[in-house]
Amino acid sequence: MELSGANILIESLKQEGVEYIFGVNGGAAMPIFDALYEHPDVKLIMMRHEQGASHAADGYARATGKVGVTLATSGPGATNLVTGIATAYMDSIPMVAITGQVFTHLMGNDAFQECDVIGVTRPVCKHSYLIKSGDEVAEVIAEAFHIASTGRPGPVVVDFAKDAQIHESLFRYPEKINIRSYKPKVDGHPRQIAKAVELIHNAERPMIYAGGGVPLANASEELRELAIKTGIPTTVTLMGLGAFPETHPLAMEMPGMHGSCCANYAFTDSDLVIAVGARFDDRVTGDLAKFAPNAKKIHIDIDASCIGKNVPIDVPIVGDAKRVLAEMNKLVHRVDIEPWMRQIDEWKEQYPFEYQQNGDNIMPQYVIEQIYDLYSDAIVVGDVGQHQMWAAQYFKFTEPRQWLNSGGLGTMGFSLPAAIGAQLGCPDKTVVNINGDGSYIMTIQELVPAITMKLPLKIFIINNMYLGMVRQWQELFHQKRYAAVDYHDNPDFALLAEAFGATGIRVERIEDVRPALEKAKGITDGPVVIDFIVDEEENVFPMVPAGAGLGDVIRGLA
Amino acid sequence: MTEERHIFSVLVENRFGVLARIAGLFSGRGFNIDSLNVAETDDPAVSHMTIVTHGDTQIIEQIYKHLNKLIDVIKVTDLTVENHVEREIILIKVYAEPQRRGEILQIMEIFRAHTIDVSPDSLIIEVTGDEGKLKAVVDLLRPYGIQELVRTGKIAIMRGAAKQ
Numbered sequence: 001m002e003l004s005g006a007n008i009l010i011e012s013l014k015q016e017g018v019e020y021i022f023g024v025n026g027g028a029a030m031p032i033f034d035a036l037y038e039h040p041d042v043k044l045i046m047m048r049h050e051q052g053a054s055h056a057a058d059g060y061a062r063a064t065g066k067v068g069v070t071l072a073t074s075g076p077g078a079t080n081l082v083t084g085i086a087t088a089y090m091d092s093i094p095m096v097a098i099t100g101q102v103f104t105h106l107m108g109n110d111a112f113q114e115c116d117v118i119g120v121t122r123p124v125c126k127h128s129y130l131i132k133s134g135d136e137v138a139e140v141i142a143e144a145f146h147i148a149s150t151g152r153p154g155p156v157v158v159d160f161a162k163d164a165q166i167h168e169s170l171f172r173y174p175e176k177i178n179i180r181s182y183k184p185k186v187d188g189h190p191r192q193i194a195k196a197v198e199l200i201h202n203a204e205r206p207m208i209y210a211g212g213g214v215p216l217a218n219a220s221e222e223l224r225e226l227a228i229k230t231g232i233p234t235t236v237t238l239m240g241l242g243a244f245p246e247t248h249p250l251a252m253e254m255p256g257m258h259g260s261c262c263a264n265y266a267f268t269d270s271d272l273v274i275a276v277g278a279r280f281d282d283r284v285t286g287d288l289a290k291f292a293p294n295a296k297k298i299h300i301d302i303d304a305s306c307i308g309k310n311v312p313i314d315v316p317i318v319g320d321a322k323r324v325l326a327e328m329n330k331l332v333h334r335v336d337i338e339p340w341m342r343q344i345d346e347w348k349e350q351y352p353f354e355y356q357q358n359g360d361n362i363m364p365q366y367v368i369e370q371i372y373d374l375y376s377d378a379i380v381v382g383d384v385g386q387h388q389m390w391a392a393q394y395f396k397f398t399e400p401r402q403w404l405n406s407g408g409l410g411t412m413g414f415s416l417p418a419a420i421g422a423q424l425g426c427p428d429k430t431v432v433n434i435n436g437d438g439s440y441i442m443t444i445q446e447l448v449p450a451i452t453m454k455l456p457l458k459i460f461i462i463n464n465m466y467l468g469m470v471r472q473w474q475e476l477f478h479q480k481r482y483a484a485v486d487y488h489d490n491p492d493f494a495l496l497a498e499a500f501g502a503t504g505i506r507v508e509r510i511e512d513v514r515p516a517l518e519k520a521k522g523i524t525d526g527p528v529v530i531d532f533i534v535d536e537e538e539n540v541f542p543m544v545p546a547g548a549g550l551g552d553v554i555r556g557l558a
Numbered sequence: 559m560t561e562e563r564h565i566f567s568v569l570v571e572n573r574f575g576v577l578a579r580i581a582g583l584f585s586g587r588g589f590n591i592d593s594l595n596v597a598e599t600d601d602p603a604v605s606h607m608t609i610v611t612h613g614d615t616q617i618i619e620q621i622y623k624h625l626n627k628l629i630d631v632i633k634v635t636d637l638t639v640e641n642h643v644e645r646e647i648i649l650i651k652v653y654a655e656p657q658r659r660g661e662i663l664q665i666m667e668i669f670r671a672h673t674i675d676v677s678p679d680s681l682i683i684e685v686t687g688d689e690g691k692l693k694a695v696v697d698l699l700r701p702y703g704i705q706e707l708v709r710t711g712k713i714a715i716m717r718g719a720a721k722q
Contacts, residue, residue: 118575123586127629130574147629181571181632305623308616 005134026073029100054084059418075113090408126154134167151184188319212239213277222325242397261351290549413442593711
């Protein structure tokens with residue numbers, strides 16, 4: 001049967017098991033939206049801004065492990081997607097972003113709403129395709145999903161000319177994908193694995209450093225087995241939180257700029273760092289010259305170009321974390337590192353995450369502690385800023401894909417739309433959105449689809465009336481010159497939530513924090529927004545200043 | 559670390575946008591391209607690129623890995639570490655008044671260069687060779703006055719049987 005390009009697209013998405021497409025309509029994508037109209041299997045989620053659509057697809061992918069799909073029109077629709085595509089790219093999230101494009105005969109003519117989307121997105125996506133004819137659609141979509149979801153995952157852009165959406169051709173979905181130039185290496189080299197195991201068995205002060213690649217590879221179980229079988233202490237980065245339970249005695253919590261002193265001191269003293277699906281990001285390593293100076297390094301990563309990029313590696317292992325760890329686990333045994341473990345436990349005891357109560361103010365960390373107490377099983381979607389760090393520090397994550405956040409690009413405005421995607425992907429889970437006042441207002445319009453769909457999102461705003469993280473840097477490094485960070489002109493977020501049609505609660509006193517959180521638990525017919533008015537100038541500590549070594553951590557202001 | 563010159567031989571799918579992806583990889587990560595030559599191979603679906611670049615060991619390794627990572631790249635070979643031959647063509651338009659033309663033609667003969675165009679006061683010379691030979695020719699012709707010089711960029715190939 002002959003189908004239009006747009007219908008072939010939808011049939012192809014169906015073949016890929018797509019349940020939801022997050023999009024915003026527009027001229028050059030109209031045939032696709034038309035094909036989706038009242039479609040029984042592939043549902044269009046109508047977002048209010050293309051950036052929101054891309055983050056929602058991203059949140060869906062992070063929560064479920066499936067490929068997220070976003071759809072926008074040409075020109076401004078497509079350029080609005082770019083932040084979401086770049087966000088997914090930095091965190092290796094599988095996504096297919098489909099954009100309408102003007103008619104092929106108009107391309108290159110500066111037509112209305114024309115933009116070279118392939119050109120604009122080239123540095124921020126894993127791969128991209130331009131469809132100029134309806135008969136290319138099925139193959140392109142099959143390849144796009146294959147590329148997005150295998151190897152190191154990432155977003156794939158499919159730019160789809162309007163005449164190709166209309167043009168009819170025969171639909172046949174490829175059964176097998178064979179791209180001769182793309183064969184990700186998934187099995188680690190046995191000799192390298194053996195070398196790594198030997199290093200592990202001979203180390204005196206080993207540590208595991210696991211990143212976002214572990215949940216991405218669904219390798220949390222294997223990681224836990226490695227840590228527990230060997231008895232090696234483990235730190236998990238912001239991107240991987242939950243891959244190893246933070247409540248476990250071997251857990252050292254998050255490393256890096258606002259990480260635990262224990263993890264950072266461990267790097268500085270360690271003689272063997274076992275990196276798994278982590279990329280030695282500058283926010284983790286601090287000054288590279290002072291990073292783990294005495295340690296040999298094993299690096300397991302699916303992306304060869306990640307290995308040796310920032311830090312020289314002694315034993316590189318290219319492969320899928322799940323497979324490589326499973327092989328390693330067959331060979332490892334318990335290591336005798338008692339003095340090292342005593343040191344680790346001492347650091348943990350001496351330098352826990354802690355804060356001082358300031359008068360009657362609601363301390364932001366207290367709010368997170370209470371959220372953790374009441375919502376410990378929830379999926380938590382964090383935004384970017386101080387609240388993100390407090391959430392990472394004070395919420396103890398125990399499961400992979402429990403903590404979703406834009407760690408790489410650091411995109412403010414990510415979390416509310418991502419929470420929508422996560423909730424649709426995991427309808428039986430409670431989804432908590434921990435947001436900041438600055439980041440919340442960047443994508444606040446996405447409250448509308450959340451209300452329309454009656455999603456029971458718990459939106460908790462840690463409101464300090466500042467772009468808090470920037471203010472903190474200004475306090476510490478710019479002589480308290482608070483340039484362009486004062487958000488005291490914030491609207492009343494509770495009233496605003498009510499105006500949108502959600503439940504809004506404003507909390508200004510400590511004693512109201514817990515009752516409000518409890519009340520939110522009972523609201524299940526739509527989103528609830530709690531605006532926590534917190535201490536305005538609380539800082540995130542510990543802190544390793546940018547450019548300093550991990551050993552030079554500031555534990556707090558005297 | 560010391561910087562070294564490397565020649566990468568890259569086989570790519572002959573597709574829309576591939577050159578932009580390669581160029582973007584270099585510019586986006588701050589790698590250098592000293593010369594770049596692209597053309598179809600014997601198989602019209604495949605193009606061959608010869609990329610001359612420089613950097614320290616770590617940069618060269620990153621370039622190699624990032625080239626390999628591009629979806630449209632079929633094969634990358636660092637020819638610098640292989641036994642290979644390299645050639646480049648330059649076209650030189652040089653001042654050649656009739657009384658000095660004889661000297662220029664003598665130089666050309668030594669280097670097996672060809673004259674491909676003559677005008678009343680200039681010659682266009684084509685010369686093929688490796689870096690050393692081309693430099694020698696250019697240096698010898700410079701005193702006569704080079705009006706214009708165009709080079710293809712290097713092309714290079716591994717010696718012996720094809721290694722896959």
